[in-house]
Amino acid sequence: MDVPMLEVIDLHAAYGRIEVLRGVDLRVPKGAVVALLGPNGAGKSTLIKCVSGQKRPTRGDLHLGGVHVANAGPEELARLGLCTIPEGRAVFPNLTVEENLRLVSYAGVATDAVLDVAYDHFPRLRERRSQLAGTLSGGEQQMLAMSRALASDPALLLLDELSMGLAPLVVDELYEIVAAIAASGVSILCIEQFATIALRVADYVAVMSGGRVIATGEPDEIRDTMVDVILGGAA
Numbered sequence: 001m002d003v004p005m006l007e008v009i010d011l012h013a014a015y016g017r018i019e020v021l022r023g024v025d026l027r028v029p030k031g032a033v034v035a036l037l038g039p040n041g042a043g044k045s046t047l048i049k050c051v052s053g054q055k056r057p058t059r060g061d062l063h064l065g066g067v068h069v070a071n072a073g074p075e076e077l078a079r080l081g082l083c084t085i086p087e088g089r090a091v092f093p094n095l096t097v098e099e100n101l102r103l104v105s106y107a108g109v110a111t112d113a114v115l116d117v118a119y120d121h122f123p124r125l126r127e128r129r130s131q132l133a134g135t136l137s138g139g140e141q142q143m144l145a146m147s148r149a150l151a152s153d154p155a156l157l158l159l160d161e162l163s164m165g166l167a168p169l170v171v172d173e174l175y176e177i178v179a180a181i182a183a184s185g186v187s188i189l190c191i192e193q194f195a196t197i198a199l200r201v202a203d204y205v206a207v208m209s210g211g212r213v214i215a216t217g218e219p220d221e222i223r224d225t226m227v228d229v230i231l232g233g234a235a
């Protein structure tokens with residue numbers, strides 16, 4: 001069987017003495033989009049923090065592309081191809097679109113290559129390249145955050161609530177791009193508050209509750225069996 005891009009095994013994590021991840025098991029196959037659903041407080045953001053090296057698990061294992069990374073820091077994870085777009089828009093509001101993109105080249109990526117990738121995926125950013133990022137619409141800021149991430153040529157992209165505060169049409173547009181990114185071979189793990197979107201775009205859905213993954217499957221199976229838990233979050 002293929003080595004999954006991400007494998008989480010019996011992962012535990014706590015804030016102080018309160019354990020909030022209580023044995024999470026999850027796999028993200030190569031090139032797949034996996035959506036994490038579940039009610040508020042289920043532990044979705046904490047799981048993303050552990051996978052991205054922002055929080056140390058108390059026990060359990062994490063493998064990225066077959067490499068054991070449970071104690072790896074953000075830099076090593078980035079070298080292994082992990083890229084995170086955190087909740088909220090990860091852009092510098094007082095820099096222009098192009099300046100935001102040029103900043104990515106600190107990681108050794110040629111500036112022209114960064115700009116080409118960004119403007120190919122998001123032609124609207126080319127039109128707005130001289131505009132301050134803080135004056136872009138929410139959807140455009142998310143496009144800018146995504147293109148900064150894509151410039152690092154990631155193997156696994158973590159998306160935390162991409163759709164936060166955006167209009168449904170904008171969200172649809174962003175998820176079309178997510179699908180295109182996945183089709184180019186990038187694996188994607190996303191937290192999505194809107195179950196309907198997640199069930200439409202994901203290859204697999206993992207439902208979290210009480211610090212565990214309580215169900216995983218293809219969207220159709222999950223839609224049929226987990227409707228009550230999912231609706232504990234937003235539909």
Ligand SMILES: Nc1ncnc2c1ncn2[C@@H]1O[C@H](COP(=O)(O)OP(=O)(O)OP(=O)(O)O)[C@@H](O)[C@H]1O
Pocket residue numbers: 015020038039040041042043044045046047
């Ligand atoms: N920094 C923190 N300190 C203490 N407790 C925290 C902290 N962050 C989260 N928690 C608690 O951990 C539990 C899991 O939170 P987490 O944010 O991972 O859940 P979530 O599924 O992402 O929920 P939401 O959709 O509301 O973000 C919750 O009970 C939350 O109150």
